[in-house]
Amino acid sequence: MKFERSITMNVLVIGANGQIGQKVVNLLQESEEHTVKAMVRKEEQASALAKQGVESVVASLEDSVDELANAITGSDAVIFTAGSGGKTGSDKTLLVDLDGAVKTVEASEKLGINRYVMVSAFQANNRKNWNDSLLPYYAAKHYADKALEASSLSYTIVRPGGLLNEEGTGKVAIGEQLDRGSVPREDVAQVVVDSLTTQNVNNRAFDLTSGDTPIKEALQRL
Incomplete structure (x- = not known):
């Protein structure tokens, strides 16, 4: 199967x-194609990244x-993997997972960013399938995704x-509506990175679980 030619990007x-973000x-x-800059909230996080040889910038999604x-300045692409976390209240879910995400979309548009990859939540697009115990989180993801879809960005x-x-495992299932399942964070991270340069998933949204298809092939088949 033929895959897209590699494209070099500066990726924020x-x-x-976070757990997916670190991966x-x-x-x-490790990539030979891209350079990476990490956005973190605390100076000590930036210092730890510097020891790993990773450039970083300290900023808050409430900025x-x-x-x-x-x-974001200087980036060709943005990957959003942030979240307010399970220990915060609905107020932070609103300010970080919704408004924070939307502000990064707006900022990316102002800068003319080429690519934006959002890590959302399973079936966030489908209200009837939201997790009843996480309704504020799902609502935040739903509307953040809608803002990205309505933007001028290639998402x-x-x-x-x-x-x-x-x-x-390196093998996944990808589709616009899958049966509920699970997936290792390592595979999520690989799907996110491979999505940067897979033209077939430009301006697409999809569910992701573990499956039987190698990641690059699954992205191509969507």
């Missing part, structure tokens, strides 16, 4: 200190659009199922 990872940063750092644009929205800390 928002939420780089995305590592993949990009203004202009401040976020300053953090990809990845909606992973239940997240596992197991070793990745």
Whole structure:
């Protein structure tokens, strides 16, 4: 099967200190195609990344659009993997997972960014399938995704199922509506990175679970 030619990009990872974000940063750092810059909230996180040889910028998703644009400046692509976390209330879900995400979309548009990859939530597009115990989170993801889809950006929205800390298999199922399932964070990170340069998933949104198809092939088949 024929795959896209590699394209070199300067990639900003928002939420780089999160569990998926760290894996995305590592993949990009190891990549021969891309350079990576990590956006984190704390100076100590930036210092730890510097020891790994990773460039970073300290910024908050509660900053203004202009401040976020300053953090994004110099990037060709943005990967959004951030989240308010399970220990915060609905107020932070609103400010980070919804408004924070939308502000990065607006900032990226102002800068003329070419690519934006969003890590969303499984079936966030389909209200009847939302997890009843996480309704504010799903609502935030739903409307952040809608804002990205309505933007001028070339986007990809990845909606992973239940997240596992197991070793990745490199094989997944990808589709616009899948049966509920789980997927290792390692495989989510690889799908996100491969989505950057797979033209077939430009301006597409899809669910992601573990499956039987190698990642690059699954992206091509969508």
